[in-house]
Amino acid sequence: MPRKPAEQTVSRQAILDAAARIFCERGYHGATMQDISAAVDLTPGSLYHHFEGGKDAILLAVLQAGLDRVAADVRCVAESSFPPAEKLHRAIRAHVLGVTEQGAVAALMILEMRATLGLPDVPAEFLARRDQVESLYRQMIVEGITAGAFRPVDVGVFAHTLLGASNWVSVWYRPGGRLKGADIAEEIADLFLNALRAR
Amino acid sequence: MPRKPAEQTVSRQAILDAAARIFCERGYHGATMQDISAAVDLTPGSLYHHFEGGKDAILLAVLQAGLDRVAADVRCVAESSFPPAEKLHRAIRAHVLGVTEQGAVAALMILEMRATLGLPDVPAEFLARRDQVESLYRQMIVEGITAGAFRPVDVGVFAHTLLGASNWVSVWYRPGGRLKGADIAEEIADLFLNALRAR
């Protein structure tokens, strides 16, 4: 009855890492199982041992990881007790840094564009988690406005713009470029904090 | 030898309009020739009379139209002689308004994500036009900074963020929603102008 995993194995994580990169490069429809399997020296069919659900399951797992990472970072900051401006600044920095460090996070974009990309059925849990992140940002913004630290803005538009811009970084950021991820994060956090400064 | 177009015809423009909507809804890969042809009461094969190049050609034509529209709007403002702040404010408003009025403009996004969507060979002319738009924004920003009207920012990051946020509107904007396109345009223009205000 006993048995243990053989060690001729490619780890599930390795597949996810490769898949994340390839999905980001070529998009869900543009990426083939062949592409993904080749990246980890496997045949397409072998992927089905690691992910029963096939291509969809792999994408979902990638999305899960990316979303979880950013959500955790942002929540951590949102639950702290810094004053509004500092709190939001930290949240944005963490968010953008997360995006630059984890190519997979383009996941957030893809998730947002589920309609555009024609995804299958995105589990409600996913959308809930994404909405939760947006909700955290909204709270931080409202908190600052009511405290008089921020000028009054349309929270909906501001949140969409902020999230869009932060996630958008994953599209144009190139590791090894002129700026480090931390530099970009700082710059963008400054940008939005300035945008909120009460006159 | 004389001959003229029969009038049992669906206009090329009608096809582009339908295609724009469908590409926006389902994405390039998600949209089928069947979808597009059905939207104008044709069979898939018939589309090839209007667009020799098939699906690719249709997408490219849609992109062309969307990009041209926004580029023209922005250039018009950029070439005016308003003071820096007012000029940029007008450019952003025009840009965002264009995005809300023309679903096809999600084209700008898609163009940016050409790699993500796995497009074929995007004509250099397209990328040039897009870069031109970015260039116009960069100029306006630099102009304002040197004039002392704007605080110093990283022009690269700011331009990316501004363009990303503006185009991103096409993803979340819903006609008939709480805000009109013009309201959103105003709000976003204010946001970025505030972000640039010299202290």
Next chain:
DNA sequence: CGTATAATCAAACGGAGATTTGATTCTTGT
């Protein structure tokens, strides 16, 4: 060692959808 199981592969299957083809209908100009 021997067996059960995991991990893998090679090859075949199946479907979806873009594109092609050849015929058909409609419109216009002479």
Next chain:
DNA sequence: ACAAGAATCAAATCTCCGTTTGATTATACG
């Protein structure tokens, strides 16, 4: 009315993946 071509269609083609299947190899444990 008639010829020429434009616009269309129905059906066939062709290609590209995602997925399945059955066999093969490697590992751990008794």
